[in-house]
Amino acid sequence: MKGRFRHFFIGAKNRHYQSETKNVAPPRALTRDGVYEEEEEEDDESFYVGDVECIVDVSFVSDADGNPGDVKLMAEKARMDEGKLEKMRERFEKDARAILKLFVDASGGESDSSGNFNVYDRLRENLGDDFPEQLSHAELSVALCDDAYIQALNKEWRSKDAPTDVLSFPSGGEEEGITAFGPICVLGDIIISVETARAQAEEVGHSLEDELRVLLAHGFAHLLGFDHELGEEEEKDMQELEREIMVALGWDYIKDGGLIDRVSSSSSASSSSSEASKKVLVVDLDGTLLNESSRVSDRVAKALLEASKDDSTLIVIATGKARPAAKAALATNPLLKDSRIVSESSPGIFLNGGASYGENGVPLIDDALPVECVRKAFEQKYDEEFALTAFTSDDRCLALRSSPFLDELHERYHEPKCEILATVDDIIAQSRGQVKKMLLIGPNKDAVDDYSSEFSKLFIDAGDGALVTRAVATMLEVVPKNVDKSRALSALLDSLVLANESSDRNYRLVVVGDGDNDAGMIEFAASMNTDGIEGFGVAMGNASFSSRNAASVVLDETNADDGVAVAIERFIL
Incomplete structure (x- = not known):
């Protein structure tokens, strides 16, 4: 691999790695079976931007020794299964195509769909007479590797025997550099360590795919001749280009912007x-928090217990369940059987915020549905396959007819066993006019989707x-109109940690959820980054x-993959 490299490294708490490397080979693509392609094949994945033929190749590459690689091993290092890793590569290839299209558009003086000429203007200003004109072909190569591979390159080209996040190799090399551009423009190679990208994503608090986008924008700017390491003015130019590419x-x-933005804000934050x-x-x-079997996995339970050991960490359950059901749900894992995370003397948000408690279990919100809403719901005629129940302020479930769905509500979802009464009156x-919420259960998602609009009109x-x-x-x-988890969370924070506290205290609020009823509190947390x-x-x-859409961080992991444990490990521990 002949060529000068361009590189920017943001360290993860000054990691140090020990790895022996030798005979570093150029990146070679792996097939899905982990076998090397023996010869370069004609790329039939080209696409056109106007009259310009474009080719983007995003491949996994070999280990540092140049031996036959193992996609399975790469997946293990990235902490992803092979299928998800391949899907991530496919999505990332679309990102690489988008960035190459942006370059071709700029080279032709074309704006993007938003009329954005900023990238074009900055490239024209920076490259001057070397700016590529009348392109007929443009090509970009991106290699996704492990730490061992990029460490070997870093050692060979920078004399630094340590992994880094991204290296760029313009095709023109040290001697020709940007002047190698012409009508047929092979931009060069961007090498990204998925391992380091993963670690940095966890530190920053966003997804691996967002981190790959940040590194792609940075490496691409280096391919175009921008170099923040040459001085303040050059750093500012590259910082602006990263921003313009991302816009x-x-x-x-992406929360922290480009890579140069991140290191700048990181330096400011560390000093203040x-x-x-x-x-x-x-x-x-x-x-x-609950997996697909409505149980708490061992990894999630251990993460919760580890977090609860720290007196400065407060754990709050925010759920549509009643408090007894939430307590029973946690107890599905024996490790949490005696936990005080949910108790009558602990804070919590239940029934989607309709029943919320502060310090020592003091009630903060105690909303109930209007009686007319309850009457309309239970007087409505439903197909036999639907079931309706009411949750009361004293943690009871009431219904007019039995149903296997109501039995499942108790047995699987840990709600109180439903009591069957004779009339709406x-x-x-029995509820003393204090129904906290109602729940309509259908046989499947499609049936509920079809009935949702009609059901909502009742109220x-x-x-x-x-x-x-x-x-x-x-x-x-069905909950009272003003009930929302974000409203309950705001009241809870006021009562627990934000009221009457000295201004020099710093707080970290981490909200984790998945449903439509979680979007408000997720957005509440995502937008709260002021005043300490x-x-x-x-x-x-x-x-x-x-x-x-509301989140500042979207995990790769689902509830089946212990996503809550990942969030706790990343943001709390």
Whole structure:
């Protein structure tokens, strides 16, 4: 591999690695079976930007010794299964295509779909007479490797025997550099360590795919001749180009911006702030903390117990369940059987915020549905395959007819066993007019989707109204109109950690959820990064669109992959 490299490294707490390397080979692509391609094959994956033929290759590459690689081993190092790793590569290849298209558009003086000429102007200013004109072909290669491989390159080209995150090798080499560009433009190679990218993503608090985008933008800027290491002015130019690339490609949602932005803010933060003195972990249950069997896995239980050992960390359950059900859900793992995370003397957010408790279990919010809403719901005629139940302020479940779904609600979802009453008036009387929420359960997601709109219309004009939301695909929840987990979370924080505290205290708020009913509190945390409060709104890998859209961090891991443990390990421990 002949060529000058361009490189920027943001260390993860000054990691030190020991690895013996020899005979470093150029990147060679692996097939899906982990076998090397013996010869370069004609790339039939080209695409066109106007009249310009473009080729992007994103491949996994060999280990540092140049021996036949093992995709399975790469997946293990990235802590992903092979299928997810390949899907990640495919998505990343689309990102690489997008960045090459941006370059070709800029080379032709074309704006992107937003009319953005910033990238074009900056490239023209930086490259001058070397700016590529009238391109007919453009090509970019990206190699995804492990730490051992990039360490070997780093040692050979920089005399630094340690892994790094990204290296760039312009095709023109040290002698020709940017002047190698012409009508046929082979930009060069970007080498990214997936292992280091993963570690940095965990430190920053975003997904691996977001970190790969950050590193791609940085490495691409280096290929184009930008070099932040040459001085303050050059650093500013490259920083601005990274920002403009990320804006043009819609990546500006990434919390800490480009790589140079990150190191700048990191330096400022390290000189003006300290470790958070109080950490608040707020976590949903169904679809989040509980796995697909509605149980707490050993890894999640151990992470919760480890976090609870720290007196400066507060764990709050925020769920649509009633408090007894939440306690029973945690007890599905013997490690948490005697836990005080949910108790009558601990804080918590239950029934989607309709029943919320502060320090020592003191009630903060105690909302109930208007009686007219309850009456309309239970007087409605439903197909036999649907079941409706009401949750009362004294933690009872009341219904007019039995159903296997209600039995499952008790046996699988840990809610109180449903009591069957004769009339709607009986339900209102037994609840003393204090129904906290109602739950309509259907046979499958499609049936519930079809009925959702009609069901919601029942409550538009009923008293003060009610809100219909969903935490589980087959269930519609009816709660008082103003009930929301974010509202309850705000009240809880006011009572616990934010009121009457000295201004020099630093707080970290981490909210983890998956459902539509979690989106509000996820967004609440994601937007809370002022006045000594650092917020992370974390959506699970299995999260709904609304929760993913509200989040500042989207995990790769689902509730089946112990995603909550990952979040705790990343942001709390």
